[in-house]
Amino acid sequence: MTGTPTELERLSLELLGIESVIGEERTIADHCEAWARERGVYGIVRAGDNLAIQPCAFENDRRRVLLLGHLDTVPRSRGDANEPRLEGDRIHGLGASDMKCADAILLRLCERAVRQRPRHDLAIVLYAREEGPFSESGMPEILSAAPGCFSQIDLAIAMEPTDNRFELGCLGTMHARVRFAGKRAHSARPWQGHNAIHRAAPLLSALAALEPRDCEYHGLVFREVCSATMIEYEGARNVVPGACTVNLNFRFAPDRSIDEASQWVHDFVHDAVGPDVFAEHVEIEIVDACPAGRVCGDNELYLELRGLMSDAEVVAKQAWTDVGRLSQYGLDAINFGPGHTAQAHQIGEFASRRLLEESERVLVRWLWGEDDER
DSSP states (O other): OOSSOOHHHHHHHHHHTSOOBTTOOHHHHHHHHHHHHHTTOSEEEEETTEEEEESSOOOTTSOEEEEEEEOOBOOOOTTOOOOSEEETTEEESTTIIIIIHHHHHHHHHHHHHHHSOOSSEEEEEEESOTTSOGGGOSHHHHHHHOGGGTTTOSEEEEOOOOTTOEEESBOEEEEEEEEEEOBOEETTSGGGSBOHHHHHHHHHHHHHHOOOEEEEETTEEEEEEEEEEEEEESSOTTEEOSEEEEEEEEEEOTTOOHHHHHHHHHHHHHHHHOHHHHHHHEEEEEEEEEOOBOOOTTOHHHHHHHHTOTTOOEEEOOSOOTHHHHHHTTOOEEEOOSSOGGGTTOTTOEEEHHHHHHHHHHHHHHHHSSOOOO
């Protein structure tokens, strides 16, 4: 590919040049708001650092589409300058794949919709703090401020990186802190205490032996798994610890609610350590829980879009995205975006110029029934 950027690539580089680490999205939100207002959108709502944009007025007899992108990135790694630039097929910069190049597509679609009404009514949401805890996301804030952009939606598309594959549904995710109480002692005389790490051993053994549980929807297989991801203890290297906390990360399939997932964690720990230890020495705290995403493989608008990319792969989302949150709101939602899944959060992050152009072209064909203007 040539080094001369297209209009879409120039806008992508523009967004990549604005630092927007999670919690610091004010500048990029200001930029996107000004960009949309300059192009004469019908309506725009700002809530904090979140934007809901309506390019033109909704009409009651039209289907309604919601396109979403988040404005934040993960923090920059030490020594990772990764200045925004083009190199061959790559467009570099922090957040290129996850997901500022997709945000540029959303702004371009918004601009076109002002000039020419699409076949389906269109709402666009750009929100903050996606990369952090579920409870701190900016999406509920903008939903409360602009409920009309989330109502009567026939299909929502989270433009997370998928390599232009269709990724349906998503696993739910839950973090549970399992605290084991022991009795502190000098490690030279361990019989004077009770080692809390050793008390946690049956749980760790049960996790090591746990097989994934496969769940199938619309021919797509989700693999439900649970892992110990952190261990904390009280004491020093010559101390038998009096407490030990194991962090469990449960990635649960779409057939479970958050309450059902919490109950599964409770029962699994109970059975692993035994009822006596569980009752006397174990506490469980659910510290973060995100709902699984419904698989809407029969959604008419999704099938219409998929028909324009007959060669595109369709897979289950073996991770969590805001498709789970949108499902909780009662919306049919899918993951589809030009970013590379393998590049998200990587040092030297980049996106593909080819996939970026393809994603915009397909969405234009879907929304307007024709190729983009050149």
